[in-house]
Amino acid sequence: EPEVTQTPSHQVTQMGQEVILRCVPISNHLYFYWYRQILGQKVEFLVSFYNNEISEKSEIFDDQFSVERPDGSNFTLKIRSTKLEDSAMYFCASSLRQAYSNTEAFFGQGTRLTVV
Amino acid sequence: GNSVTQMEGPVTLSEEAFLTINCTYTATGYPSLFWYVQYPGEGLQLLLKATKADDKGSNKGFEATYRKETTSFHLEKGSVQVSDSAVYFCALRGAQKLVFGQGTRLTINP
Numbered sequence: 001e002p003e004v005t006q007t008p009s010h011q012v013t014q015m016g017q018e019v020i021l022r023c024v025p026i027s028n029h030l031y032f033y034w035y036r037q038i039l040g041q042k043v044e045f046l047v048s049f050y051n052n053e054i055s056e057k058s059e060i061f062d063d064q065f066s067v068e069r070p071d072g073s074n075f076t077l078k079i080r081s082t083k084l085e086d087s088a089m090y091f092c093a094s095s096l097r098q099a100y101s102n103t104e105a106f107f108g109q110g111t112r113l114t115v116v
Numbered sequence: 117g118n119s120v121t122q123m124e125g126p127v128t129l130s131e132e133a134f135l136t137i138n139c140t141y142t143a144t145g146y147p148s149l150f151w152y153v154q155y156p157g158e159g160l161q162l163l164l165k166a167t168k169a170d171d172k173g174s175n176k177g178f179e180a181t182y183r184k185e186t187t188s189f190h191l192e193k194g195s196v197q198v199s200d201s202a203v204y205f206c207a208l209r210g211a212q213k214l215v216f217g218q219g220t221r222l223t224i225n226p
Binding site for chain 1: 217
């Protein structure tokens with residue numbers, strides 16, 4: 001069964017460093033998403049991406065964050081200068097079609113980012 | 117905007133007990149509704165879904181019915197097992213993004 005894969009599973013970084021979280025969505029999917037879950041809190045939407053551009057982003061997704069689909073298979077989330085409060089589980093997801101249709105988003109296993 | 121409210125947790129039950137986790141939503145338009153499950157140390161997995169009013173989603177003995185009149189999508193299971201211990205998230209999907217509830221931690225004791 002096709003699945004969304006994320007690497008690494010766990011990353012530890014020093015405050016102020018740049019990190020890149022990587023995701024390989026399901027191959028025929030067209031819509032891509034990043035969500036995050038701070039420990040013990042709800043899963044929050046960060047950004048959606050379609051046709052090589054951001055289609056929606058939340059207020060969390062500030063100038064520190066960027067997304068890219070560099071080679072037609074990978075989908076990356078970059079945090080330019082990490083802060084302690086960026087420590088969270090980051091989930092990538094993909095879906096075949098947009099909302100209001102019988103479709104669903106498939107999630108990866110997540111990358112746990114720890115900023116020290 | 118769209119929002120999802122779940123019953124407060126944590127919930128602790130004995131094996132074979134009946135489970136209900138309440139979920140209500142606020143949304144414009146006609147969202148699809150989902151329950152996701154997060155087992156310890158793992159990512160989010162889709163448990164079940166319903167895409168229109170009166171649809172019933174079901175999987176692994178869990179059920180939820182899309183009730184437009186009460187804007188609810190309560191999760192139920194007739195007889196829970198220890199392996200059902202996890203965090204359960206109710207979610208709706210409107211324009212592209214999923215909006216999640218706060219999650220309900222369920223612990224089943226043998």
